[in-house]
Amino acid sequence: MALFTGKVYIWPRSFNAARMKPKLVPLQIAKKPSGSAAPSKEKDLFLSNEAQTLSQSETQSSLGGNRKILVVDDNPTVLKAFELKLKANGFEVITTTDGSQVVSTAGQESPDLIILDVNFAPGGGTGGAQWNGLTILQWLRRFQEVAGIPVIVVTGEEPSKCKEKLLAAGAVDFFQKPVDFGQLLAAILRVLGK
Numbered sequence: 001m002a003l004f005t006g007k008v009y010i011w012p013r014s015f016n017a018a019r020m021k022p023k024l025v026p027l028q029i030a031k032k033p034s035g036s037a038a039p040s041k042e043k044d045l046f047l048s049n050e051a052q053t054l055s056q057s058e059t060q061s062s063l064g065g066n067r068k069i070l071v072v073d074d075n076p077t078v079l080k081a082f083e084l085k086l087k088a089n090g091f092e093v094i095t096t097t098d099g100s101q102v103v104s105t106a107g108q109e110s111p112d113l114i115i116l117d118v119n120f121a122p123g124g125g126t127g128g129a130q131w132n133g134l135t136i137l138q139w140l141r142r143f144q145e146v147a148g149i150p151v152i153v154v155t156g157e158e159p160s161k162c163k164e165k166l167l168a169a170g171a172v173d174f175f176q177k178p179v180d181f182g183q184l185l186a187a188i189l190r191v192l193g194k
Contacts, residue, residue, distance in 0.1 A: 063185070064090030067192060070109060071095045072102050072136070073117040073154075078177075082115060085181050091188075099131025103139050106146040112192055114140070115184075116171075118155035118162060134162070137169040150191045154179055 069091050071082045079095045086093045094109050096102065099120045106114065118133035133153055141147050153166045156177040163174050173187045 062090050063189065064092075066090060066092050067112040068092045068094065068109060069113050069115060069188070070102070070106055070111040071115045072099065073097065073115075074099070074120040075117075078117070085185075089185060099136055102136050103143060103146060106140065106149055107143070111149060113188060114149055114151045116151050116153050118153060118157060118166070134165055134169055137166065137171060141170050152184070152187060152191065154184075 064086065069086055071079055071086070071093060072095075073079050073082070074097050076097065079097065083093045083095055094105065094111060096105050102114070102116070116133050116136060120131050133155065137151060137153075140149065140151065150172045151170060152173045152175065153171040154175045154177055155162065159174065159176055166174060172191050175184055175187075
């Protein structure tokens with residue numbers, strides 16, 4: 001019997017399928033030496049980089065200790081990326097795209113840290129005002145209940161244009177996009193005291 005692959009095969013009458021059966025050989029599985037903690041090379045070959053990263057992040061899931069981080073960015077894709085990476089490291093994550101809601105959201109949720117974008121699309125937010133990271137930082141520092149929350153700023157802008165202003169306004173650290181998540185995570189842990 002042949003599988004249909006677009007061509008028709010006709011076997012000669014002298015063909016004996018019983019003689020063509022492959023001989024099955026038992027599979028030999030090598031046992032791993034006891035006490036071996038190093039991952040095997042075979043695992044590295046079969047796991048994609050993303051799966052390896054996920055596996056590593058599962059072991060790091062206690063890093064955040066369920067501390068709460070508010071991520072503010074007008075780009076939903078950036079928000080989702082931050083959310084996934086932070087949650088994988090044990091943080092509780094709240095997100096918002098509305099710059100005008102940062103102070104009230106921070107007041108209601110009491111995050112341990114805020115990751116704040118600098119630039120927001122024109123017309124973003126409510127109240128008719130144009131919000132940006134500097135304006136949000138200034139508003140956060142005006143209200144006692146949220147003034148002490150550390151803020152890490154991320155931006156796609158050239159650092160020379162805004163870094164000094166943002167740090168002077170109260171940001172504890174500054175990262176240029178695309179953000180190296182390993183460096184950001186180290187800064188978050190340093191700021192939060194872990």
